[in-house]
Amino acid sequence: MQVAVDGPWSPLLGRLTLEAIPYTNPILLFTFAIAATAGIVVVGSVLYFRKVGYIWREWLCSVDHKRIGVMYMILGLVMLFRGFIDGVMMRTQQAIAIGPDSPGYLGAAHGYLPPYHFDQVYSAHGTLMLIFAATPLLTGLGNIIVPLQIGARDMAFPYLNAVSLWLTVAGALLCMISLFVGEFSNATWVGLMPFAELPSNPGVGVDYWMWALQISGLGTTFNAINIITTIVKMRAPGMGWFRVPVFTWVNMATAIIGVTAFPVLTAALAMLGLDRYVGTHFFSAGFGGNYMLYINLFWTWGHPEVYFLVLPAFGLISEIVSTFSAKSLFGYPTMIAASMGIAGVGWVVWAHHFFTMGMGPNLIGFFSAATMIVGIPTGVKAFNWVFTMFRGRITLATPMLWAITCILLLLVGGITGMMLSASVVDYTVHDSVFVVAHFHCMVLVIGGGVFAAVTYWWPKVFGFKLNETLGQWFFWTFVAGSVLVFVPMFMAGLDGETRRLDYLWDTSLRPLMLLEVVGIAVYFLSVFFFLAMIVVSLAKREPAEQDAWGTGRSLEWLTQTPVPFYNFAVTPQVHALDELSWRKANGLEKAQPSTYVPIHMPSSTGLPFIIGMLGFACTFALVWRIWWLAGASLLAIILLVIIRSFDKNEGYVLPAETIAAAERNLSTVSVIAEQSKVLPVGGHAEAH
Amino acid sequence: MASFTKAGADTVLWNPGADAHDTISARTYGFWLYLLGDALIIAAVFACYAVLNNPLNANGGPLGKDFLSASKGMLQTFIVLGSVLSYSLATVALKRGSKLGVSLGMIGAILLAVVFLGIGLGDLAALSAAGDGFARSGYLSCFFTLILTHALHMGFGILWMLVMLVQVGVFGFTENVVARLLNLRMFWQFQASVWVVVYIYVYLFGGAH
Ligand code: HEM
Numbered sequence A: 001m002q003v004a005v006d007g008p009w010s011p012l013l014g015r016l017t018l019e020a021i022p023y024t025n026p027i028l029l030f031t032f033a034i035a036a037t038a039g040i041v042v043v044g045s046v047l048y049f050r051k052v053g054y055i056w057r058e059w060l061c062s063v064d065h066k067r068i069g070v071m072y073m074i075l076g077l078v079m080l081f082r083g084f085i086d087g088v089m090m091r092t093q094q095a096i097a098i099g100p101d102s103p104g105y106l107g108a109a110h111g112y113l114p115p116y117h118f119d120q121v122y123s124a125h126g127t128l129m130l131i132f133a134a135t136p137l138l139t140g141l142g143n144i145i146v147p148l149q150i151g152a153r154d155m156a157f158p159y160l161n162a163v164s165l166w167l168t169v170a171g172a173l174l175c176m177i178s179l180f181v182g183e184f185s186n187a188t189w190v191g192l193m194p195f196a197e198l199p200s201n202p203g204v205g206v207d208y209w210m211w212a213l214q215i216s217g218l219g220t221t222f223n224a225i226n227i228i229t230t231i232v233k234m235r236a237p238g239m240g241w242f243r244v245p246v247f248t249w250v251n252m253a254t255a256i257i258g259v260t261a262f263p264v265l266t267a268a269l270a271m272l273g274l275d276r277y278v279g280t281h282f283f284s285a286g287f288g289g290n291y292m293l294y295i296n297l298f299w300t301w302g303h304p305e306v307y308f309l310v311l312p313a314f315g316l317i318s319e320i321v322s323t324f325s326a327k328s329l330f331g332y333p334t335m336i337a338a339s340m341g342i343a344g345v346g347w348v349v350w351a352h353h354f355f356t357m358g359m360g361p362n363l364i365g366f367f368s369a370a371t372m373i374v375g376i377p378t379g380v381k382a383f384n385w386v387f388t389m390f391r392g393r394i395t396l397a398t399p400m401l402w403a404i405t406c407i408l409l410l411l412v413g414g415i416t417g418m419m420l421s422a423s424v425v426d427y428t429v430h431d432s433v434f435v436v437a438h439f440h441c442m443v444l445v446i447g448g449g450v451f452a453a454v455t456y457w458w459p460k461v462f463g464f465k466l467n468e469t470l471g472q473w474f475f476w477t478f479v480a481g482s483v484l485v486f487v488p489m490f491m492a493g494l495d496g497e498t499r500r501l502d503y504l505w506d507t508s509l510r511p512l513m514l515l516e517v518v519g520i521a522v523y524f525l526s527v528f529f530f531l532a533m534i535v536v537s538l539a540k541r542e543p544a545e546q547d548a549w550g551t552g553r554s555l556e557w558l559t560q561t562p563v564p565f566y567n568f569a570v571t572p573q574v575h576a577l578d579e580l581s582w583r584k585a586n587g588l589e590k591a592q593p594s595t596y597v598p599i600h601m602p603s604s605t606g607l608p609f610i611i612g613m614l615g616f617a618c619t620f621a622l623v624w625r626i627w628w629l630a631g632a633s634l635l636a637i638i639l640l641v642i643i644r645s646f647d648k649n650e651g652y653v654l655p656a657e658t659i660a661a662a663e664r665n666l667s668t669v670s671v672i673a674e675q676s677k678v679l680p681v682g683g684h685a686e687a688h
Numbered sequence B: 001m002a003s004f005t006k007a008g009a010d011t012v013l014w015n016p017g018a019d020a021h022d023t024i025s026a027r028t029y030g031f032w033l034y035l036l037g038d039a040l041i042i043a044a045v046f047a048c049y050a051v052l053n054n055p056l057n058a059n060g061g062p063l064g065k066d067f068l069s070a071s072k073g074m075l076q077t078f079i080v081l082g083s084v085l086s087y088s089l090a091t092v093a094l095k096r097g098s099k100l101g102v103s104l105g106m107i108g109a110i111l112l113a114v115v116f117l118g119i120g121l122g123d124l125a126a127l128s129a130a131g132d133g134f135a136r137s138g139y140l141s142c143f144f145t146l147i148l149t150h151a152l153h154m155g156f157g158i159l160w161m162l163v164m165l166v167q168v169g170v171f172g173f174t175e176n177v178v179a180r181l182l183n184l185r186m187f188w189q190f191q192a193s194v195w196v197v198v199y200i201y202v203y204l205f206g207g208a209h
C-alpha cells in the first residue's frame, strides 16, 4: 500500500543512508560540534559526579508533579535557546542578503543560507518556539503550581503526567535529530498545502515536522485531561469554584482548549500522513483532494492554540500583579468569565488567518467580527490588572517589572491584532512581517509571563531566590532587544516586506534590517544575564522564607519552602479566595497542624520514560520508513501498557511519624505548641 | 464570593486524611474527557467528509450514494447495538458481582463486534477490488478513513475486552478492574454512537449533499 518514494530504500534502514548526514555543511558541522560538546559535558559530569542512579531514580522515573514540571521547563528553556539561534540565523541572513549586489557565502547566492536551508530554519523556528518552547514552559508551570494552589497532593493521574512529559520530549528529540540526520520541513510551521504533500516535498523534512507535532500533541492532550480532572476532583475542602485561584482557572480554560482543539490537529496531521504514506488524496492538488481543507483544519486548532498559550500567561500576570500590589485581584469573577470567553470565542475566528483565500464577503464579515469580539474579554483583563495596581502598594521586584511589560506588550499586540482583524487592512499586510511582529508581541507576553513566573515561584520550588540585580539586567536587556527587533519589523511590514524571505530586493529596508540585528545582539546580552542570574543564584543560595515575597496570597505559599515532595503535610481547609491573605488577616499564617495522618503516595516508575523513548523510536522509524522498527516499537508500547495494567503496585504509604519529623526539620519556627493556645481547635478535623 | 469571614473558635484549618479521593470517579471522569477529545478527532473526519462528499471530489469515481446499501448498514447498526447490549448485561452482572456473567457479556460483545468488522471490512475490500480503493479520489480517501477510524476503535475495544477477560479471571473485581470495566463501557457505547452517526450521516443522507 505504501507509496513509492524517491531515492534508495532498504528493509533494514528504510530511506536512511549515509547521505542523510549533512557532514558537508559547515554550519551544521559547527552546530553538531557545539551540541556534541554540550552533550559530552552534561553526560560526563553526570558520570563524574556518579549521579546516574540519582538522575534515573529521582528524575527520569519521577511521577512527582513538581519534578515533572521542572523537567518540562528545562526542556522548554533548551528549545527556547535553539529557537533563538534559528532567529539569529534569519536576522543575520536578511541583514546580509539585501539587493542584487549583496555578497554570498557558503554556496548561497546572497547571504550565507541557500533558500532551501533558510526555509528549514524558519519552519523549525516557528515549530520549536510554539510547540517545544512556549508549550512546555507553560505546561511545566501549570504542573508545578496548579496542584499546590488547590491544596492537592499531586495531579489526578501522576503516571499519565509522566507519560505526557516523555511524549513531548520525544517530539523535541525528533526536531533536534533532524538537524544532524536528514533535514527539517521547509513548509513553514503551519505546513503549507499542497506544498507539504509528497509530490512537491519528497524529502523527510515534512515527516519530521509532522511526527514531532503529532507525538507532542498527544502528550499535550493527555496533560490537559490531567489538569482538568485535577482541578475538578482534587481541590482542598472549602475551595468552591469561586475560591479557585485565577492561575488555576486559566489552566482550566487552557486545558479545555487542549482537550478540544488538539485532537483536530491530530486528525489533520493524520490525514496528511495518510496522504504522504499510503497515497490517499485528502489534500492533493487534483485527484479530488482539497487543500483548503487542511488549512481550515489546521487553523481550527491553530487559533485556539494561540489562546491555549496566552491564557496561562494572563493567569501568571494576574497572580503577580495582585501579589506585588498587595491587593486582591480586581474583578476576579470577570477575570474568569473573560478567560472562558476567550477560550470559547477563540473557536470561531480561525478563518482570519486566510481572509485572502476568497471566502466571500459573508464569511469574511463573520470572521472579522468574531475576531474583533475577542478584544472585549482581552480588554477586560487589561483593565482589571490596571485597577488592581491602582492604589495598591506596588513593589517593583523583577516579576512585577515583567508583568507590567506584558500588559504593555499585550496592548500593542492586541491593537495590531485588531487592525489585522479588519479584512481590508489584512488584505494589504497579510503575509507581511507586520503579521510576524503582531504575533511576536503576543508571544513575548508569553515569554515575559514565563520569566516573571520563574522568578516569582523559583524560591517556592528551590528554596532560594534568584538574584535581583542580574534579574533586572536580564529584564532590561530583553526588553531593549525586543523593542529594537520588533518596532522596525512593524515598520518594514507596513513598507511591504513579505515574510519568509531569504533575499530582500528592496535596499531601502537595509536600515531597518540592521536595527533588527542590533536588537538580536542585545538579546544575546540578555541570554548572558539570564545564565549569569541562574549561576550566581545557585552559588549563593540564600534561603527563602515560606512566603518568599512577603505578600503571597494563595495556598502555595502556605506550605514549606522548598515544597516537600508530599506538598502539604495535612490538607488545608480553605476559607477564602486568597487563603493565605485570609489567614494573615486573622493572624493564623503561622498555624501548623497538630496531628499528622499517613499519606498515600504513588511509586516512581521508569515506564513513562521507556514509553516516551519507544515513541521516539517509532516516529523516527516512520520518518525514515523503517517499517519493522516502527511496528516493533508500537507493539512494545501496547504490550508495556497491558503488562503494567497487571501490576498490583498501589503506591506506598508515608507514616505520620515520618511526616511529623520532616515538618519539624523544615519549619523555621516551632509554633505548634503556642498555636494550640491561640487556636482552640487548631487544625483538627473534629468538626467534620 | 470574596467576602471576609472572621476566624472563630470553631474554625477548622486542616483536614487530616482529606486527600483520600475517590479514584474510580476521577478515572471515569478523566476517561470521559479523553472520549471528548476522541469525539473531536472523529468530528474533524466528519467535517472532511461533508466537504469531500461532492462530485468534484469524486474524481470521476463513485460517491457513497452509488455503492452504499442502507439496509446492509441497518443490519450492521443492529449488530453494533447488540454488542453494546451484551456489554451492558455484563455491567448488570458486575453489580451482582458475577464473574461468569461479566465474562459472558464481554464474550458476546466481542463476537458481535467481530461479525460487524467482518461485514464492514469485507465491503471495503470489495470496493478496493472493484478499483475504487482509497487512492481513487479525495472522496474515497475520506470514506475509507471514516469507516476505518471507527473500525480501529472497535479493534481497540476488542483488545481491551480480551485483557479484561483475563483480569476479571485473575484479580476478580478489584478497584482497578472495576474502574477499567466502567471506562470500557463508556468506550464501547461511544464507539457505537459513532457508528450510529456514520450510519445516519453517510448511509442515510449519503445521496444528499
Ligand atoms: C486581540 C487578540 C488578537 C487578534 C484580534 C488577532 C488577530 C490576528 C489576525 C487577524 C491574524 C492573521 C493575520 C494574517 O495572517 O494576515 C493573526 C495572526 C497571528 N496571531 Fe493574532 N490576534 C490576536 C491575538 C493573538 C494571540 C494572543 C496570539 C498568540 C499568543 C496570536 C498569535 C498569532 C499568530 C501566531 C499569527 C500568525 C500565524 C502565522 O500566520 O504564522 N494572536 N492574528
Ligand SMILES: [Cu+2]
Pocket: A302, A303, A306, A349, A350, A352, A353
Ligand atoms: Cu488567529
